[in-house]
Amino acid sequence: MSDYLLQLEDVHTYIGMAHILRGLSLALRPGEAVALLGRNGEGKTPTIKTIMSLLPPRRGTVLFQGENIAGAPTHQVASKGICVVPKGRHIFPALTVMEHLRVPVVNKKYRREDMLKQVFAIFPELAERKNQPARSLSGGQQQMLVIARALMTKPRLLLLDEPMEGLAPVAVKRVIESMKAVKEEGITVFFASASCERALAVAGRVYIIEKGRIVYEGSSPELMAAPEVQQKYLGVRE
Amino acid sequence: MSLSPRFRLLLGAAILVLVLLPLLGQPYLIYLLTMSLIFGIFAMAYDLLYGFTGLVSFGHSVFYGLPAYAMGMVAVTVFKYPNPLVMIAAAMLTGLVLGCLIGFVCTFARGIYMALVTFAFAQIIELLVLHDPWGITQGENGIMGLRAAPLSLGGLTVDLFSGVGLYYLVLGLIIASYLVIRALVNSPLGDVFKGIKQNEERLLSLGYNPRPYKVAAFGLSGMFAGLAGAMAVFLNNSIVPSMVDWAVGAEILLITIMGGAGTLIGPIAAAFLIIFAESYAASYLGGGNWVYVMGGLYIAVVMFLPGGIFRTRYLKKAFV
Amino acid sequence: MTSLIITQILNGLTIGLIFALVAIGLTIVMGLMEVVNFAHGSFYMFGGYITFFVFSAVGSFWLGLVVAPVACAILGLGLYYAIIRPLRKRHPLEPLVALVGVAMICRQLIRNIWGAEPKLLPIPFGRVQVSLAGAEFTYPIYFFVVMGVGVAALLALYLLFRKSDVGIRCLAAIQDRDTAMSMGVNVDRIGSLMLVIVMGVAGLAGGLVGPIFSVYPTMGLELIGLLFVIAIVGGLGSIGGAVIAGVTIAMTKSISSIFVSGNISDILAYCVLLAILLIRPRGIMGLATVME
Numbered sequence: 001m002s003d004y005l006l007q008l009e010d011v012h013t014y015i016g017m018a019h020i021l022r023g024l025s026l027a028l029r030p031g032e033a034v035a036l037l038g039r040n041g042e043g044k045t046p047t048i049k050t051i052m053s054l055l056p057p058r059r060g061t062v063l064f065q066g067e068n069i070a071g072a073p074t075h076q077v078a079s080k081g082i083c084v085v086p087k088g089r090h091i092f093p094a095l096t097v098m099e100h101l102r103v104p105v106v107n108k109k110y111r112r113e114d115m116l117k118q119v120f121a122i123f124p125e126l127a128e129r130k131n132q133p134a135r136s137l138s139g140g141q142q143q144m145l146v147i148a149r150a151l152m153t154k155p156r157l158l159l160l161d162e163p164m165e166g167l168a169p170v171a172v173k174r175v176i177e178s179m180k181a182v183k184e185e186g187i188t189v190f191f192a193s194a195s196c197e198r199a200l201a202v203a204g205r206v207y208i209i210e211k212g213r214i215v216y217e218g219s220s221p222e223l224m225a226a227p228e229v230q231q232k233y234l235g236v237r238e
Numbered sequence: 239m240s241l242s243p244r245f246r247l248l249l250g251a252a253i254l255v256l257v258l259l260p261l262l263g264q265p266y267l268i269y270l271l272t273m274s275l276i277f278g279i280f281a282m283a284y285d286l287l288y289g290f291t292g293l294v295s296f297g298h299s300v301f302y303g304l305p306a307y308a309m310g311m312v313a314v315t316v317f318k319y320p321n322p323l324v325m326i327a328a329a330m331l332t333g334l335v336l337g338c339l340i341g342f343v344c345t346f347a348r349g350i351y352m353a354l355v356t357f358a359f360a361q362i363i364e365l366l367v368l369h370d371p372w373g374i375t376q377g378e379n380g381i382m383g384l385r386a387a388p389l390s391l392g393g394l395t396v397d398l399f400s401g402v403g404l405y406y407l408v409l410g411l412i413i414a415s416y417l418v419i420r421a422l423v424n425s426p427l428g429d430v431f432k433g434i435k436q437n438e439e440r441l442l443s444l445g446y447n448p449r450p451y452k453v454a455a456f457g458l459s460g461m462f463a464g465l466a467g468a469m470a471v472f473l474n475n476s477i478v479p480s481m482v483d484w485a486v487g488a489e490i491l492l493i494t495i496m497g498g499a500g501t502l503i504g505p506i507a508a509a510f511l512i513i514f515a516e517s518y519a520a521s522y523l524g525g526g527n528w529v530y531v532m533g534g535l536y537i538a539v540v541m542f543l544p545g546g547i548f549r550t551r552y553l554k555k556a557f558v
Numbered sequence: 559m560t561s562l563i564i565t566q567i568l569n570g571l572t573i574g575l576i577f578a579l580v581a582i583g584l585t586i587v588m589g590l591m592e593v594v595n596f597a598h599g600s601f602y603m604f605g606g607y608i609t610f611f612v613f614s615a616v617g618s619f620w621l622g623l624v625v626a627p628v629a630c631a632i633l634g635l636g637l638y639y640a641i642i643r644p645l646r647k648r649h650p651l652e653p654l655v656a657l658v659g660v661a662m663i664c665r666q667l668i669r670n671i672w673g674a675e676p677k678l679l680p681i682p683f684g685r686v687q688v689s690l691a692g693a694e695f696t697y698p699i700y701f702f703v704v705m706g707v708g709v710a711a712l713l714a715l716y717l718l719f720r721k722s723d724v725g726i727r728c729l730a731a732i733q734d735r736d737t738a739m740s741m742g743v744n745v746d747r748i749g750s751l752m753l754v755i756v757m758g759v760a761g762l763a764g765g766l767v768g769p770i771f772s773v774y775p776t777m778g779l780e781l782i783g784l785l786f787v788i789a790i791v792g793g794l795g796s797i798g799g800a801v802i803a804g805v806t807i808a809m810t811k812s813i814s815s816i817f818v819s820g821n822i823s824d825i826l827a828y829c830v831l832l833a834i835l836l837i838r839p840r841g842i843m844g845l846a847t848v849m850e
Contacts, residue, residue, distance in 0.1 A: 074736070074739035075739050075743055075745070078743075086736075103730040103743065351835060354791075355832060358829075362825050365822075365825045368821060495651050527670070533662035537660065540652050
């Protein structure tokens with residue numbers, strides 16, 4: 001068994017006829033926080049969806065704890081210990097906060113009451129709004145809710161797709177705090193972001209994706225010290 | 239969509255067989271062939287809307303049945319002017335106008351909701367036809383005895399009530415309709431239709447307003463469905479309320495999906511399959527038991543031929 | 559006149575609740591599995607005939623009303639494994655074609671077993687004297703029983719969807735299938751469970767209407783179009799919406815039938831549906847995003 005928690009090896013994913021991920025490889029060690037950076041349309045969301053098996057790869061392997069999960073049904077991937085905070089939040093508009101937290105299937109090893117206690121400890125604002133419909137929450141609160149929802153499965157790996165996008169600065173701060181709290185719990189964090197600066201506040205290591213391939217890999221301090229890389233892959237295109 | 243030389247050959251051979259079949263001189267066979275061709279035109283009309291534009295209608299019976307009643311109005315109940323060309327023109331015009339009207343109203347909604355609006359229309363129109371508040375549909379009896387004069391086209395005279403004459407007319411019309419609809423879907427207008435099917439949001443962002451195009455798709459589909467309805471009137475020499483029964487609309491939806499939506503030829507093939515299976519099953523199995531064959535056929539085609547008859551491996555090979 | 563109107567309102571309420579019960583099943587299956595279950599009406603018909611069968615064999619209508627939902631639920635499981643599961647990755651209209659085939663076969667099967675003529679179940683209980691809003695009239699007690707059972711069944715469904723994990727997960731999957739799956743929800747399994755439940759409910763409804771309308775082979779097909787409209791007008795996965803839509807349509811029909819002929823009252827009912835669809839193009843409780 002390798003010492004990686006998750007390992008993507010030469011992954012090719014298609015959406016219809018379009019070849020989206022073209023031989024993507026990356027690896028995460030247990031307990032790290034890693035960012036996937038890149039401009040819009042380069043393949044960040046498909047990477048997340050490929051790991052979740054929402055977009056099963058046509059070729060390549062996705063190893064999670066040494067087991068190939070490429071093409072496994074999504075609910076099984078989730079039950080193995082990966083959960084996701086999808087892009088654009090994806091709350092269930094007709095459900096209340098409490099009902100949201102009952103949707104995830106909790107691993108049999110844990111009791112839901114304990115999980116709820118843990119989650120409400122990280123997100124006290126949700127405890128106060130238990131019976132409110134999720135659609136009546138603010139954008140920041142909704143983001144808290146979907147992170148809390150993902151944590152209910154007690155994942156070993158939490159994927160977040162652009163968790164800070166479209167939020168007010170106060171809410172962004174709160175999301176960053178909560179992601180750090182998640183990492184403190186020993187959960188591996190892997191998130192996609194278009195913003196380098198915000199991502200580096202959480203991530204210890206980064207990958208940069210372009211046209212469905214990883215084009216840069218390095219630690220956060222390394223990327224911070226390399227403005228030319230940032231400009232080349234993430235800056236506004238001339 | 240491009241046709242391979244092999245496929246053109248296959249199509250040519252099929253047409254040749256269809257041209258020669260009347261030589262067998264079996265009136266019932268001619269009747270079934272004519273009915274299949276009529277449903278073939280109807281299915282292509284549906285395919286234009288569903289297969290190419292991606293719009294589902296649960297009320298296509300309206301575009302098949304009401305044009306028939308328009309012919310009845312022209313020939314029997316209102317104007318009493320049984321000129322075949324005028325009757326056919328009236329039917330196609332009715333289909334076109336009705337398609338645009340219903341298309342205009344139902345495209346306020348989208349997706350399955352739009353389909354339901356078409357269904358509600360079909361129900362209302364069926365009930366109106368049966369109830370006959372304005373004395374033009376003759377209620378449950380329908381309109382009988384349409385004695386249209388023979389159709390004369392440039393020296394060629396077709397007796398619409400002789401089986402073979404009508405058969406060749408419908409054969410000619412289905413080929414013409416196929417060519418027109420194919421040209422249509424390959425035209426810039428057809429590209430917009432396909433764009434609506436693939437990704438409506440993208441069309442919006444490109445500055446297109448898809449609604450007029452959807453209305454146009456409904457109108458054109460209605461027009462060809464009306465042509466099919468008109469031919470069915472000549473074939474059966476009657477206009478009956480079952481032509482606007484929503485089950486007719488459902489059947490054409492089934493035929494199109496079975497045949498392979500978006501292929502035009504597939505739905506025609508499925509129309510032949512359904513009409514012949516229905517008729518032979520009905521004559522061999524008494525007491526309505528033919529329904530088992532038809533029900534089984536619907537299930538079997540979907541189970542074993544994903545994407546429809548026309549997308550099976552063998553035909554695909556011939557097609558590409 | 560007042561007593562006639564009140565009678566028709568009560569009739570409309572009874573029938574509307576039945577419509578809602580069956581329509582909810584359609585919306586759940588449509589929302590959860592993207593399957594337009596055309597065979598749904600067949601299960602409603604099966605419910606009626608199984609009740610009739612038990613009644614004529616054992617003499618107890620109430621036993622029939624217990625057997626019918628159970629039998630329909632089992633048949634529903636069969637339908638899931640035979641048709642719906644094998645076709646679950648296809649374009650949503652392909653299972654529809656197969657299910658139309660199933661509905662055709664079911665109708666003919668019933669015709670071959672019990673014949674085409676309607677079978678009448680006697681109305682249990684007698685009539686009761688009602689005095690309401692200054693009007694005095696008698697009304698069959700059984701209709702009140704149907705209302706009671708209908709409300710109880712709706713309440714049970716409400717509790718299922720709002721208070722149980724599986725119900726909440728089902729609502730979540732209707733609203734956002736991918737996200738629910740990412741939370742470890744096995745949508746296929748919940749789908750099969752829900753199909754079994756709603757088929758049982760359809761069977762119950764079919765049995766309940768037996769004494770009111772009698773049972774006949776086309777009772778399902780006749781209703782399926784209307785139910786389908788009620789289901790979607792109500793909003794996918796919405797119990798409240800289905801009740802509002804079902805009662806509205808049944809009321810429109812029963813009240814207008816006092817003044818106009820049956821055909822015209824049907825036309826009016828469809829016009830009401832048309833109006834709702836055009837004013838609220840996503841249904842009364844329009845939250846659903848699936849199948850657009």
